[in-house]
Amino acid sequence: MPDKEKSKEQLVSELQNAREKIKALTELQTAYIDDKNRFKQLLDNLAEVFWLRDREKFIYVSPSIEKIWGKPARFFYDNPRANFMLMHPEDRDRLLAEYSVKRFQGDKVFQEEFRIVRPDGSVRWISSRSFPIKDARGTTSKRAGICEDITRRKEYEFALKEREEQLFQIFQQMPYPIEILDKQGTAVMVNKAFLKLYGITDQNILIGKFNIFKETAFRESKLFKHFNKAYKGKTVHIPESLLTVTDPHLSRIKNKYKMSRTEDVTLEITIFPIFTHTGDIWRVVSIRRDITQMAEQRQQLEQKNIALKEILAQIEFEKLEIKSRIKTNIENLVLPYVIKLGETHSKEYKDKKYLELIKNNLENISSSLIQKIANHHIMLSPRELEICDLIKNGLCTKEIAVTLSLSIMTVEKHRQHIRKKLGISHERINLHTYLHNMEKQ
Numbered sequence: 478m479p480d481k482e483k484s485k486e487q488l489v490s491e492l493q494n495a496r497e498k499i500k501a502l503t504e505l506q507t508a509y510i511d512d513k514n515r516f517k518q519l520l521d522n523l524a525e526v527f528w529l530r531d532r533e534k535f536i537y538v539s540p541s542i543e544k545i546w547g548k549p550a551r552f553f554y555d556n557p558r559a560n561f562m563l564m565h566p567e568d569r570d571r572l573l574a575e576y577s578v579k580r581f582q583g584d585k586v587f588q589e590e591f592r593i594v595r596p597d598g599s600v601r602w603i604s605s606r607s608f609p610i611k612d613a614r615g616t617t618s619k620r621a622g623i624c625e626d627i628t629r630r631k632e633y634e635f636a637l638k639e640r641e642e643q644l645f646q647i648f649q650q651m652p653y654p655i656e657i658l659d660k661q662g663t664a665v666m667v668n669k670a671f672l673k674l675y676g677i678t679d680q681n682i683l684i685g686k687f688n689i690f691k692e693t694a695f696r697e698s699k700l701f702k703h704f705n706k707a708y709k710g711k712t713v714h715i716p717e718s719l720l721t722v723t724d725p726h727l728s729r730i731k732n733k734y735k736m737s738r739t740e741d742v743t744l745e746i747t748i749f750p751i752f753t754h755t756g757d758i759w760r761v762v763s764i765r766r767d768i769t770q771m772a773e774q775r776q777q778l779e780q781k782n783i784a785l786k787e788i789l790a791q792i793e794f795e796k797l798e799i800k801s802r803i804k805t806n807i808e809n810l811v812l813p814y815v816i817k818l819g820e821t822h823s824k825e826y827k828d829k830k831y832l833e834l835i836k837n838n839l840e841n842i843s844s845s846l847i848q849k850i851a852n853h854h855i856m857l858s859p860r861e862l863e864i865c866d867l868i869k870n871g872l873c874t875k876e877i878a879v880t881l882s883l884s885i886m887t888v889e890k891h892r893q894h895i896r897k898k899l900g901i902s903h904e905r906i907n908l909h910t911y912l913h914n915m916e917k918q
Contacts, residue, residue, distance in 0.1 A: 506842060527623040528608070536619070545603070547595035561693070562890035565600065570769045590627065602631040654765040660758050662690040662708070674765065676737030683734055694729040703748055707761045712749040717772065743772040747861050855898050864891050869912045 526545060534557045538550040546563055553559045561573055568591040575587075581701045587607045592600050607622030648655065654671035656882040658664055664687040667680055677683060689695050689704050703713045722728065732737070744765045752762040857865065860881075867877045874892065878885045896902045901911060 487783065521682055524547075524625075527621070528553070528624070529619060529621045530557070530607055531619050532804075535559075541572055542624075546599065563595075564592045568592050577627070587622075590631075600628075601626055602628045655672045656763045656765075658689065658704075658761045658763075660760070661688065662704075662761075671765070674738070674742070674767070675731075675734075676739075678732065687734060692730060692863060697722075698727070700746075703746070704763070704880075707748040707750050707763075708758060710750055710758065712754075713747070715744075715746040715748075717743060717768065718746050733811070741769075743769045778827050782823060856896060857895065861898075864888065865895060865912055868892075868909050869916065871909065904908075 481834065499900055519689060521918065524541060525539075526542045527537070528535060528538045529540075534552045538553045539851050540550055543549045548559070548563065556562060561569055572591055586609075587605070590602065591605070594600055603624050604627045605622055605624045607620050609617040610619035610621055612618045648666070649668050650670055652670055654674040655668045656664060656671055659665040663685060664683050665685070667683060672678070672680055689701060695701055700718065703715060706713050723741075731738070745768045746763060746765050748761065748763045750758045750763060753759045768860045843861060863881070867880065872880065875883055877883070878888045883887070892908060893902065896908060899911065900909075
């Protein structure tokens with residue numbers, strides 16, 4: 478009886494344990510199904526395409542594949558090689574050979590970019606990353622992957638590459654020698670004009686090798702300090718720099734980098750930094766311009782200017798000498814007779830004034846008043862010029878009228894016209910003083 482009761486208790490206990498295990502398994506299965514459903518919902522709503530396949534067929538393909546490939550997921554389930562069927566012919570052979578041999582071998586992760594052709598004929602670029610799924614024995618039995626439409630990114634890349642190629646062509650065709658250094662001072666790019674300037678046949682001798690901070694010969698040159706300023710963020714302009722082939726610093730660099738230039742050259746150089754968006758120096762650019770011919774022409778012009786100044790000075794000296802000789806001859810050979818004529822001639826007022834004017838004009842024969850009036854493009858009539866001369870010699874209106882046999886009113890009108898043409902009709906300036914000062918200028 479006790480054994481029967483014990484067996485009954487054991488049976489109840491075991492039954493209770495079995496119920497708890499069933500409950501736990503049921504909860505675990507429910508959690509697994511919930512997790513599986515949530516994971517599926519996540520995959521189904523990804524913009525990227527997730528896929529899983531074994532050696533024979535696709536096991537899962539996310540619905541988003543239809544938006545990218547233009548074919549529903551069912552098409553891939555029904556066609557195990559659908560991914561290659563829709564691949565661009567130029568990419569298919571390359572990837573087919575690689576995938577067929579290696580996709581289920583080892584732990585290799587494939588990262589590829591390729592094109593697909595949609596049913597409407599449009600082409601899309603795809604980035605695909607696939608990785609192995611191992612079973613309990615560690616054997617690769619399945620592969621999973623994620624595909625992303627990168628068409629827009631590739632279009633940007635192609636456009637950027639095309640722009641870079643265009644800029645590179647422009648850079649190479651620029652007539653001015655250009656050198657670009659990285660932030661460490663190493664040459665990363667030079668154009669054809671730069672190679673020609675220094676007589677370098679192969680840019681690879683220079684690119685990635687020449688460094689302004691490491692080349693002792695360059696650091697000792699005058700040009701280094703200007704580059705050093707550019708690396709401190711400043712733009713440097715050197716109006717004239719003589720590149721001498723016999724310079725000992727250049728000679729050492731010439732031999733090392735196989736420069737074949739044999740003639741001196743005068744350069745105009747501009748050096749400036751290029752900054753990143755954070756304000757750090759990214760590149761330093763130097764642009765050289767051969768101004769040898771211009772410098773020679775400027776030197777010749779300067780020499781001609783010096784010679785011209787000497788000629789003009791000589792002409793001025795000779796003019797002064799001529800004036801001096803004329804004045805001396807008049808004073809010694811003409812004026813004495815004019816004075817005697819005045820002493821012996823008629824005593825009439827007009828005659829005396831004429832003789833006085835002749836004497837004054839002979840004494841001031843080198844006067845430039847009439848010429849200066851002409852140089853100022855002041856159009857005075859012969860009578861007005863005559864009156865100007867009399868005013869300058871100190872004659873008043875009445876004296877001028879008597880001397881020229883004119884009425885006082887006529888002389889006044891001439892004076893008004895002269896003031897108007899000289900631009901002083903409305904100014905309180907004495908005409909005699911104005912003409913006298915004009916002669917001295």
